[in-house]
Amino acid sequence: MLNEIVANADLFFVIAVRVLAMIETAPLLSGDGVPQVAKVGLAGFAAAAVFPWVQEAGYAMPANAGAYVAIVAGEAMIGIIIGFFLTMVFNAFTTAGQFFSLQMGFGASETYDPLAQIEIPVVGQFLNLIAMFVFVSTSGFQRLFIIGVRGSFQAIRAVDLLARRADFMAYVVGSLGALFQNALILAFPIFGTLLLVSVTTGLLSKAAPQINLLTEGFPISILVAFFLMATAMPFMIEAFSGLIDTGFENVAGILQGGVRGAAP
Numbered sequence: 001m002l003n004e005i006v007a008n009a010d011l012f013f014v015i016a017v018r019v020l021a022m023i024e025t026a027p028l029l030s031g032d033g034v035p036q037v038a039k040v041g042l043a044g045f046a047a048a049a050v051f052p053w054v055q056e057a058g059y060a061m062p063a064n065a066g067a068y069v070a071i072v073a074g075e076a077m078i079g080i081i082i083g084f085f086l087t088m089v090f091n092a093f094t095t096a097g098q099f100f101s102l103q104m105g106f107g108a109s110e111t112y113d114p115l116a117q118i119e120i121p122v123v124g125q126f127l128n129l130i131a132m133f134v135f136v137s138t139s140g141f142q143r144l145f146i147i148g149v150r151g152s153f154q155a156i157r158a159v160d161l162l163a164r165r166a167d168f169m170a171y172v173v174g175s176l177g178a179l180f181q182n183a184l185i186l187a188f189p190i191f192g193t194l195l196l197v198s199v200t201t202g203l204l205s206k207a208a209p210q211i212n213l214l215t216e217g218f219p220i221s222i223l224v225a226f227f228l229m230a231t232a233m234p235f236m237i238e239a240f241s242g243l244i245d246t247g248f249e250n251v252a253g254i255l256q257g258g259v260r261g262a263a264p
Contacts, residue, residue, distance in 0.1 A: 005051060010061050010068065014158075015054055016047040018075040019149055025083025026144060027090035028132060050150050059157065074158025082152060082251060086144070088179045089247035093131035093240060095183035097124030100191040103198070104225035123225075127186075130233075134240040143248050151252060182243060186236065190228050197221055 005012045020043035023029045029039065062068050101123040135141075184191075201217040229236075 004055070005048065008051075008055060011055060011059055012047060012051055014059070014061075014072060014075050015051060015153070016043050017072050018079040018152070019043040019046045021076040021079025022083045022144075022149070022152075023079075025080050025087060027083075027087050027135065028141075030083065030087070046145055046149050050153060053150065054153050057153070059153075071158045074161045077161060078152060078156060078158065085251055086247060089182070089243060090131060090135070092179050092182040092186065092243065093127045094124040095179060096186035097127040099183060099187035100194055100225065103191060103194040104221045127236075130237065131240055131244075134237055135244055138241050138244055140244060147248055147252050155252075186239060186243075189232060190225055193228055194221055194225060197224055 020040065023039050023043055028034075029042075062071060104123070197220060198217065201220070
């Protein structure tokens with residue numbers, strides 16, 4: 001096996017570039033919490049695992065250096081596209097928490113997320129942690145490497161990327177729109193209830209101006225939001241799991257040319 005990899009080092013490098021680009025942009029694996037040495041080692045191990053299959057499939061290597069550099073760049077772009085789409089699906093959970101964190105009074109309380117390298121509200125961080133657990137419990141990493149590595153080499157190669165650029169442009173635009181659509185769907189039950197609480201508090205303040213309900217509105221919104229999250233958490237976890245499953249199905253469909261950036 002090692003002799004075959006050394007003899008076909010150019011093919012092994014092409015495979016490793018796609019896998020490393022996917023790891024650098026995929027959810028959870030792309031954060032600084034994972035050492036760069038571990039990412040490179042994981043990419044090399046995954047490339048070695050699929051190397052015999054790709055070699056038997058007949059991945060033709062170009063004769064000149066310019067064409068080889070173009071293939072390497074195309075393979076890196078494919079890996080980035082796969083990881084980017086899964087990250088967009090994953091970020092829907094954090095965006096959902098951002099939608100109603102301001103409404104419940106937690107808009108100013110932000111924490112640093114070491115995985116995403118940004119500051120997000122506490123509620124968004126909470127939903128982000130729930131999404132991480134759901135992603136791991138639903139075999140997200142196994143499907144990431146099955147679909148993103150072996151399945152992607154079976155479906156598309158670097159030479160096909162230019163011919164199908166219209167599909168991928170539609171997919172990028174659709175994934176950005178799906179991010180906000182899915183986040184709004186996840187946040188709407190809590191966001192809508194908090195909106196009703198705010199409207200009710202405003203009406204009561206007008207009906208009884210001698211009662212200062214403004215100071216009581218914040219703790220009421222916080223209590224109602226936490227009660228709704230605790231009550232709806234089983235349904236939200238089921239929605240998280242379904243959204244992740246649909247995201248992987250869309251990635252597989254896009255690579256095979258059957259889906260154009262469909263919203264999960």
